[in-house]
Amino acid sequence: MCLKVNYRKSVMVPINVPAQKMEILSRTFNCQIGSLPFTYLGLPLGLEKPSVAECYPLVQRVERRMIACSQFLTQARRLQMVNSVLSSLPTFYMCSISIPVTVLDQIDKYRRHCLWRGSDPASKKPPLVSWDMVCKPKKHGGLGVIDLRVQNKALLMKNLHKFYNKSDLPWVSLVWESYYSNGKLPSDRKIGSFWWKDVLKLQTEFKGMASCLVNNGASIYFWHDLWNGCFLPIQFPELYSYAKKKDISFLAAMGQDTLLNLFHQPLSVEAYNQFQRLEELVQNIQLTNDHDTWIYIWGNVESVAHLFIQCRFAKECWGMLDLTYQDGLEPFRVLEILKAKLQVPFFMEVGGFIQQYERGFTFASVRGAGQSVPSFQPKGSLVLFSSFLKGVLPATVSSLHP
DSSP, rough: OOOOOGGGGGGOOOSOHHHHHHHHHHHHHTTTEOOSEETTTTTEOOSSOOOTTTTHHHHHHHHHHHHHHGGGGGGGHHHHHHHIIIIIHHHHHHHHOOHHHHHHHHHHHHHHHHHHTOOOTTTOOOOOHHHHHHSOOOGGTTTOOHHHHHHHHHHHHHHHHHTTTSSSSSHHHHHHHSSSTTTTOSSSOOSSOOOHHHTTHHHHHHHHHHEEEEETTTBBBTTTSOOOOOOHHHHOHHHTBBSOOOOOOOHHHHTSSSSSGGOOOOOOHHHHHHHHHHHHHTTTTOOOOSSOEEEEESSOOOOOHHHIIIIIHHHHHHHHHTOOOTSOOOOOOOHHOOOOOOOSOOOOOOSSSEEGGGEEEEEEEEOOOOOOOOHHHHHHHHHHHHHHHTSSSSSSSGGGOO
């Protein structure tokens, strides 16, 4: 026994197909002619982004499940139901589309009702803690309930993983051939269908946690992507300011007759020194015919030893201050030696706040600037650097904020 397609229960949906040809195909396969939008496995499919009304059946499913079951459950079982059932119902939708905020708000409303008030939607029983706290992991004092907005982003972001790694999938090949066949890469100017534009909105988050191993260089920005552990604007800031095209791909950059063609000339002394280091960096890279490999850089806990001593950026900072230290010493011992040589309290940029630690070490950074404080927050950078030279902390944390 084998499975066969039941054409009488099938529907043929035309996209840019003449009506006369569709009639011929319909008679040939003995199936009906449908039209967009339509529903497939409960998911609304069409040429435009699904509206709130088209996603409403999902809200109804969550409501029916809440009313049918939660009245028989204890508080602990209701929490389990929220995590295992109500939070799982939208998963298929979230894997495929960016669900409208209104729909997510309504689903969250029903999840809150189920957790705190049982099956009675009219109940006014107040929640014991805020919903933000409920959605935190248990190890951070929350209840471990899934944040649907974060989950939706994470499930859509897997498409960027498939896209940049050029997985052997029809849609991946179609997108590359349709939009980026001329050697260009996805940029801030989003093109394509509503679905692809929604996926591209997650590029910043994706590249913030991903690094690329160079193979053919076709999917990498030479300047703006982290490749082989290098982020050039941070390593060569002076040289970066001379770049002619900051959105050039790695493949196009390596295809130049000489790397000097990438820059406005003449270069300053510092820029030329950085250019020589860049040449040394790229001369060992041999391009291949394989696709670039995008991997993730999460999972490593930042340590004091790496942050202040082993990190390339930290080494460059100490070098600019003419401070040296002996390898193999205990990290805090190295920091004490450096601190004694510097003879002023020191602090380094790492996140977006000021935090003091034992033994006189301080973390300080500028919110909203990442690793490029002078470029994105020049005022905060000036406050930070001036305080460093004076050997004091900034007057207030707010002085570091935009």
